[in-house]
Amino acid sequence: MIKKANSPDTISRxxxxxxxxxxxxxxxxSLAVTSIIGxxxxxxxxxxxxxxxxxxxxxxxxxxxxxxxxxxxxxxSWWFQILLLLLTINIIICSIDRMKATWKIISVxxxxxxxxxxxxxxxxxxxSKNSMPDELEQxxxxxxxxxxxxxxxxQTDSGFCLFAEKWRWTRIGVxxxxxxxxxxxxxxxxxxxxxxxxxxxIPEGESAKKINLRNTTEMHLLDFEIKCEDFSLSFYxxxxxxxxxxxxxxxxxxxxxxxxxxxxxxxxxxxxxxMFQSSYGTLPPREVTLSFTIxxxxxxxxxxxxxxxxxxxxxxxGTFIIKDYSSxxxxxxxxxGEAFMGILTPKIGNPLNILLPLRFPSFDKMRKGDxxxxxxSHNHEYYTGLQVTKxxxxxxxxxxxxxxxxxxxxxxxxxxxxxxxxxxxxxxxSRVMVAGTSNKNKMGIQRKIEILSEKLxxxxxxxxxxLKAEDC
Amino acid sequence: xxxxxxxxxxxxVYGLAAFLYIVSWVFKKEAPGKLAxxxxxxxxxxxxxxxxxxxxxxxKLGIGHAPLSNLYESLVFFSWTILIIYLFVERKxxxxxxxxxxxPLAFFAMAYASLHNxxxxxxxxxxxxxxxxxxxxxxxxxxxxxxxxxxxxGMYLIKKRDTEGKSLLxxxxxxxxxxxxxxxxxxxxxxxxxxxxxxxxxxxxxxxxGRYWGWDPKETWSLITWFIYATLLHAKMMRGWHGKRIAxxxxxxxxxxxxxxxxxxxxxxLHSYGAMGQ
Numbered sequence: 001m002i003k004k005a006n007s008p009d010t011i012s013r014x015x016x017x018x019x020x021x022x023x024x025x026x027x028x029x030s031l032a033v034t035s036i037i038g039x040x041x042x043x044x045x046x047x048x049x050x051x052x053x054x055x056x057x058x059x060x061x062x063x064x065x066x067x068x069x070x071x072x073x074x075x076x077s078w079w080f081q082i083l084l085l086l087l088t089i090n091i092i093i094c095s096i097d098r099m100k101a102t103w104k105i106i107s108v109x110x111x112x113x114x115x116x117x118x119x120x121x122x123x124x125x126x127x128s129k130n131s132m133p134d135e136l137e138q139x140x141x142x143x144x145x146x147x148x149x150x151x152x153x154x155q156t157d158s159g160f161c162l163f164a165e166k167w168r169w170t171r172i173g174v175x176x177x178x179x180x181x182x183x184x185x186x187x188x189x190x191x192x193x194x195x196x197x198x199x200x201x202i203p204e205g206e207s208a209k210k211i212n213l214r215n216t217t218e219m220h221l222l223d224f225e226i227k228c229e230d231f232s233l234s235f236y237x238x239x240x241x242x243x244x245x246x247x248x249x250x251x252x253x254x255x256x257x258x259x260x261x262x263x264x265x266x267x268x269x270x271x272x273x274x275m276f277q278s279s280y281g282t283l284p285p286r287e288v289t290l291s292f293t294i295x296x297x298x299x300x301x302x303x304x305x306x307x308x309x310x311x312x313x314x315x316x317x318g319t320f321i322i323k324d325y326s327s328x329x330x331x332x333x334x335x336x337g338e339a340f341m342g343i344l345t346p347k348i349g350n351p352l353n354i355l356l357p358l359r360f361p362s363f364d365k366m367r368k369g370d371x372x373x374x375x376x377s378h379n380h381e382y383y384t385g386l387q388v389t390k391x392x393x394x395x396x397x398x399x400x401x402x403x404x405x406x407x408x409x410x411x412x413x414x415x416x417x418x419x420x421x422x423x424x425x426x427x428x429x430s431r432v433m434v435a436g437t438s439n440k441n442k443m444g445i446q447r448k449i450e451i452l453s454e455k456l457x458x459x460x461x462x463x464x465x466x467l468k469a470e471d472c
Numbered sequence: 473x474x475x476x477x478x479x480x481x482x483x484x485v486y487g488l489a490a491f492l493y494i495v496s497w498v499f500k501k502e503a504p505g506k507l508a509x510x511x512x513x514x515x516x517x518x519x520x521x522x523x524x525x526x527x528x529x530x531x532k533l534g535i536g537h538a539p540l541s542n543l544y545e546s547l548v549f550f551s552w553t554i555l556i557i558y559l560f561v562e563r564k565x566x567x568x569x570x571x572x573x574x575x576p577l578a579f580f581a582m583a584y585a586s587l588h589n590x591x592x593x594x595x596x597x598x599x600x601x602x603x604x605x606x607x608x609x610x611x612x613x614x615x616x617x618x619x620x621x622x623x624x625x626g627m628y629l630i631k632k633r634d635t636e637g638k639s640l641l642x643x644x645x646x647x648x649x650x651x652x653x654x655x656x657x658x659x660x661x662x663x664x665x666x667x668x669x670x671x672x673x674x675x676x677x678x679x680x681x682g683r684y685w686g687w688d689p690k691e692t693w694s695l696i697t698w699f700i701y702a703t704l705l706h707a708k709m710m711r712g713w714h715g716k717r718i719a720x721x722x723x724x725x726x727x728x729x730x731x732x733x734x735x736x737x738x739x740x741x742l743h744s745y746g747a748m749g750q
Contacts, residue, residue, distance in 0.1 A: 024706050032699035032728075039689040039739055075687045188685070197683060236535075236594045243597055264597035265680045276682045277597075389682035397684060401671045408667055412660035443653050 018093035027087045034083070038074045044215055045072065073215070088185055095178045102171050111150060111418075113163040117437075118420035123446050124435035125453035129460045133159035133425040136432065139459055140421060148419060159430065162421040170414040171439065176407030183400030190393030196220055202228040203283055203383040207251060211388045222273065222388075225251040231280060231382040244277050246384040272390055279385030284325035285378040288340065291361075292320075293372040302376055317371050318346040320354070331355060340375060415440040417448070421456070432456065475526035476590050479548055482518035483582040486551065489515055490579045493571035497644055505568040512575060516555045519582075523548060526592065535594035540608040542593065546733075547585035549608070551578040553616035557661070561620065565654060567646045573623035603676030611669030611694075615729050617662030618701070622726035624655045625719040632716055652715060655722055656708070663701050670694050689739040690732065697728040 017023065041062070042053075050072065051059045062071065070077035118124070129136065137153065137160055145151045148164035198211040198220055207227035210219045230247040243263055250258040250270050260268045267276040284307065292301045294315050301314040310321040322342040329339035339357040346352070354373060357363050361374040415438040422433040434453040438445035492508030495501070526539040539545040558574045595604075628651045634642045645651065673691070674684035685691060704721040707713040 021706055021709050025703050025710065028699045028703040028706065032696045032703070035692050035696050035699070038687060039692050039736070042739075043687065075692075238593070240594065241596055242594065263600075265601045267679070267682065274682050276680065278681070387682045391678075391683070394678065394684065398675070401675070405664075405668055405671065408664045412664055443650075 015093060015097075018090050019097045020090075021094070023090050024087070024094070027083060027090060031083055031087070034074070034080065037071060041071055041074075043073055043075070084185065088182065091178045091181055095175050099172075099175055102175070106168055106171055108168075111163075111165055111168070113154075113161075113418070113420065115161050115420060115422060118422070118435040119433070121435045121437070123449065124433055125449055126431065126433045127453065127457050128429055128431050129457070130429055130464055131460055132428070133423045133430050135463075136423050136430055136460060137162070139463060140423075140456060143456070143459065144419070144421070148417075156422075156424070159423040159425045162419075162423070164419040164421075166417055167414050168416050170410050171416050173407055173411030173414065176403055177411055178407075180400045180403035180407050183403065184397050187393035187396030187398075187400060190396060191391040192393075195389070195391040195393065197387075197389045199278065199385065199387050200226070201281065201383045201385050202226060204228055204231050204381060207249075223252070223271065224257070226275060226386070226388075227251055227256075228384050231384045233280065233382070244280055244384075246277055246386070248275065272392065274389050274391075276387040276389070277384070278387040281383050281385060282327050282338070283381040283383055285381055288322070288378040289376040290320070290356075291374045291376040292317075293374070295370050295372065313344075313371055316347060318344060320344050320373060329355065329357060331357070336360065342373075344369070344371075344373070346370070415444075417445060419452075432460075475522045475529055478518050478525060479522035479582070479590075480586060482515050482522060482551075483579065483586055485511060485515035485518055486555075486575060486579040486582055490572070490575040493568060493575055497569045497572045498641065500640075500644060505571075508568065508571055508575075509562065512555060512559070512571070515578075516552070516559070519548065519552045519555065523552060530592045533592055535592065537595050537599075538605050539592075540604060541595055541599055542589075544585050544588045544590045546608065546612065547581050547588075550612050550615060550619075551581040551585075553612050554578040554581070554619055557613075557616050557620055557658075561654065561658075565646060565650065567644075567650075569644050570624065570627070570646070570654070573627050574620050577619050577623060598680065601676060601680065603672060603679065607669060607672040607676055610665050610672055614662045614665035614667075614669050615733065617658045617665065618697075618722075618726050618729050621655050621658035621662060621722050624651050624658065625722040627651050628655065628719045629716065632719075648715070652718070655719070659701055659704060659722060659725075663698075663705065666694070666698055666701070670698060689736045693728065693732040693736050697725060697732050700725040700728050 042049075045053075047063075050062065053059075054062060066072045069079060074080055140162055141151070141153065144162060144164050147166070149166040150168075151162065151164035154161045154163065196213055198213040200208045200211040202208045205228070207225045209222050209225045211222065212218075213220055227249045228246055229249055232243075232245045234242045234245075236242050245261055245263050247261050248259070248268050249256045250268070258268070258270055262268050262275065262277045264277045267274050269275075287304060287306050290303050290305050290311065292303065292314055293299070294301075294317070297315070299314075303311055303314075305311045305320075305322055307322045307325065310319045313320055320342055322340050324341040325339070326341070327338050328335050329337065329341070336357045337359045339355055342354045342356065344352045344354050352367075352369075354364065354367075356373060356375050358375055358378070361376075362372075364372045364374060417436060417438045419436045420433075422435075424431045424433075434449055434456060436445050436449045436452075489508050489511035492504045492511055496503075496505035496508055523539055526545070527536075530536045530539065540549060554574065555578050558571065558578070561570060561574075562568065627645055628648065631642050631645050631648055631651065637643075646654070670691075673694070677686070677691075678684040700721060704718060704725065707721065708718060
């Protein structure tokens with residue numbers, strides 16, 4: 001038989017493929033397993049970082065894999081995005097497919113009840129009372145309608161049936177969860193298209209208008225300037241950081257419009273752009289005070305110096321010029337921290353390279369020269385490191401978050417419960433049957449029926465005892 | 473009397489409770505089971521007192537914060553949540569053999585905590601936020617529920633192996649379908665709270681760092697855990713996927729929980745504050 005590539009036939013096959021829960025299981029497990037890769041291989045590093053970490057051979061192999069599968073940024077790779085897209089389509093189609101039936105059940109005007117279905121339940125409770133059915137009707141109706149949103153009584157030949165139900169609407173719980181996921185993914189998409197994430201370092205006293213975008217070499221121009229008036233740093237006694245604080249001013253069209261001190265966890269937000277205290281750094285001090293101690297006389301002199309400006313060494317011992325500054329200088333393989341590097345040109349002899357670590361003022365003694373140079377004081381200059389972001393999709397994502405929580409709660413812990421109390425009169429006595437169903441959590445409904453049955457039994461006993469007492 | 477001493481004692485009390493639950497199960501005696509329950513309750517009282525006292529102590533030191541900021545504090549809280557949920561489970565299901573499989577987890581958590589630095593440290597800037605409390609509490613309620621599901625899944629698999637019902641030991645277990653039901657209830661509880669935990673983490677991250685999701689190893693592994701349990705919840709709907717396969721997924725899920733909690737500290741990222749000794 002020749003199969004024709006009928007459009008409707010292909011569409012329905014594709015549709016059917018996406019209605020499968022098996023597909024969901026495959027996609028979720030695939031996402032779980034592949035996500036592991038990106039935690040074991042650090043993401044978004046530079047080529048040299050990876051080369052350093054893995055060595056030549058492994059780097060070559062990983063690089064090759066990266067060129068096809070982008071494993072160095074796998075969560076933004078084409079194949080990972082495809083998995084997410086397939087899952088999204090799966091969620092949408094599954095939901096549409098099953099929602100029709102659920103909506104039919106939920107939107108019913110008069111809930112149907114079939115007493116024989118309840119009678120046929122494996123789990124039900126029965127007991128007898130010395131009262132007539134209409135007496136029981138009087139007692140039970142108010143009690144039941146208090147805890148069940150819907151209830152009605154149907155009279156039977158020998159008594160009545162009290163039907164009740166509640167939380168029919170909770171059958172849409174799972175669709176709320178699915179919708180929440182769609183919203184989160186939609187919000188993420190909006191953010192990635194219309195938003196940006198970047199950083200900028202601003203030295204104290206200066207301002208910036210351009211920011212560096214993450215993962216690219218591109219720069220982004222803001223509509224306003226961010227000025228860092230001050231940066232302050234405080235530590236606990238243990239040396240751990242206590243607070244990083246930047247005093248920022250937003251300048252628009254040359255005028256300051258907003259002033260705020262920011263710390264970690266408390267950003268500055270302006271016109272949809274968020275500025276976070278992220279890091280800081282030290283800048284080479286512009287001016288230092290050097291101390292020159294003459295070995296022969298023991299005299300100490302203090303002189304101000306700036307980078308690349310030669311300074312006369314007292315007592316005619318030559319000139320010294322600061323050439324460079326490093327925040328982590330090296331000496332014989334050790335990191336000795338902040339240090340200045342300079343050149344000492346003595347009156348007679350060759351120029352010498354001098355290292356002046358700020359942490360070790362007596363360092364220059366080792367040289368056994370005529371003069372011992374040290375940095376007496378310097379002012380700390382900082383730059384503040386700000387993370388600058390814009391994400392117009394964030395509120396869509398947040399609405400997804402709220403729906404996810406509500407949806408999970410409704411799906412897991414609320415169910416559509418139906419109750420049937422059938423009372424049959426026999427002479428002066430009545431037989432009561434209590435049965436109930438729930439679309440989830442069988443154990444739970446069984447317990448509920450047990451508890452309710454005991455309660456209904458006791459209520460009638462109490463009433464009967466009262467009547468007996470009145471009679472006496 | 474300070475919080476560290478109380479919590480050390482609690483560790484031993486939990487160990488004793490676990491031992492008594494196991495004795496009660498293996499020797500089929502009611503009395504050690506009752507004693508186990510009271511021992512567990514005593515341990516929980518100590519655990520609670522320890523946590524509150526530590527909170528107060530931090531204020532006395534001038535660096536007041538909720539005791540949820542490092543590995544030691546989180547492990548102590550983890551044990552606390554396991555016990556609380558377990559006591560509800562024992563009350564509802566009335567079967568103490570479950571205790572033999574759950575209380576040892578609380579004991580191990582406290583014992584592991586005792587190996588770490590328990591000095592009260594001030595909060596670094598990144599942790600100074602009310603979101604810390606919401607995020608840590610919800611995550612750990614989730615982890616505790618998954619831990620209990622791990623215990624009951626173990627019970628399920630053990631019971632399943634005894635196909636002819638010959639083992640006298642396993643006769644005391646709840647029925648298979650009840651164990652399965654309990655496991656499912658715990659996973660639903662865990663999934664709800666893990667979701668809230670991930671969400672509060674994301675909102676916190678957005679208010680502190682400007683992005684709600686960065687695929688850092690901790691975030692990614694919490695999502696991997698979430699994916700595994702989501703798979704389990706959906707697999708229940710598929711034919712042929714009950715009982716054993718669900719139990720295996722539950723165990724895999726808990727392995728992911730453990731990696732999210734401890735393993736990520738061995739990988740690079742922003743979440744390393746939870747690492748040993750810090």
